[in-house]
Amino acid sequence: MLAVAAAVLLLSLASVSCSVPLACEDLLQPLGQPHLRGLEGRRTMVAGSISHLPFMELLRSRDSATAEFSNNGDESSIFFRRSGRSNGNCYYASYNVTLEGSSFTLDDHNITTTFVHTSCHDCILLKFDVESGKRQHFYLFSKRRQLEEMEIEEFRAQAKCLNIPPPVVMDPTKELCPEQHTTNQKEDKTEGESSSVCG
Structure with a gap:
C-alpha cells in the first residue's frame, strides 16, 4: 500500500513539473489566421x-x-x-x-x-x-x-x-484620441523611436 501511495505521489509531482512549460505554451499559443x-x-x-x-x-x-x-x-x-x-x-x-x-x-x-x-x-x-x-x-x-x-x-x-x-x-477613465481615418497620419514617437507600436 505504501509503495502504491509513493508511486501516485511521484506521478503527481511529475505531472506538475511537466505542466509548467506546457502552461506557458498554452498561454502563448498563436491564433490560427483570424477572420x-x-x-x-x-x-x-x-x-x-x-x-x-x-x-x-x-x-x-x-x-x-x-x-x-x-x-x-x-x-x-x-x-x-x-x-x-x-x-x-x-x-x-x-x-x-x-x-x-x-x-x-x-x-x-x-x-x-x-x-x-x-x-x-x-x-x-x-x-x-x-x-x-x-x-x-x-x-x-x-x-x-x-x-x-x-x-x-x-x-x-x-x-x-x-x-x-x-x-x-491602463486607466479606463483617461480620454481616448478621436477616431481618424486618413492614411497620411503622424507617426507616434513618444516611445523614443518611430518604430514603436501602439504603446
Whole structure:
C-alpha cells in the first residue's frame, strides 16, 4: 500500500513539473489566421508590457491607446490603425497589412506582429517582435475600457511567460484620441523611436 501511495505521489509531482512549460505554451499559443470580420472595429489598450525598460516607463505615462482593424476590400489584407494619447497630444499611424497565418509584418519598421490566444471574448492580444525579437511589445486590446480581474490575471501570466516586466494596466477613465481615418497620419514617437507600436 505504501509503495502504491509513493508511486501516485511521484506521478503527481511529475505531472506538475511537466505542466509548467506546457502552461506557458498554452498561454502563448498563436491564433490560427483570424477572420477579418472578427478583427474589425476599434479596441482600447487595457494593458501592456514592453521588454525594453525605458519604453516601459514611457508606457506608464501614456494616457490611452487604441488599435483598429478594418476591411479594405481584400480577403487577405486589412487596414491597421493605431492611436496614442500622452500629455494631451494624440499620435496616429496607419498601415495596410497582409495576414500570413497568425501574423502580419510591418515591413517599413522590421516588426512582426502575432495574434496570441486570449480567453477574453472581445479582446485582441498582439505580440510585436521588433528587429527579429530583440525587443517585444505585448498589448491587450478590448472593446471594453475595463476587464474582469481574471482576464487581467491571464494577461499577467502571459507576460510572465515571455519574461517581460509585469504589465501596465491602463486607466479606463483617461480620454481616448478621436477616431481618424486618413492614411497620411503622424507617426507616434513618444516611445523614443518611430518604430514603436501602439504603446
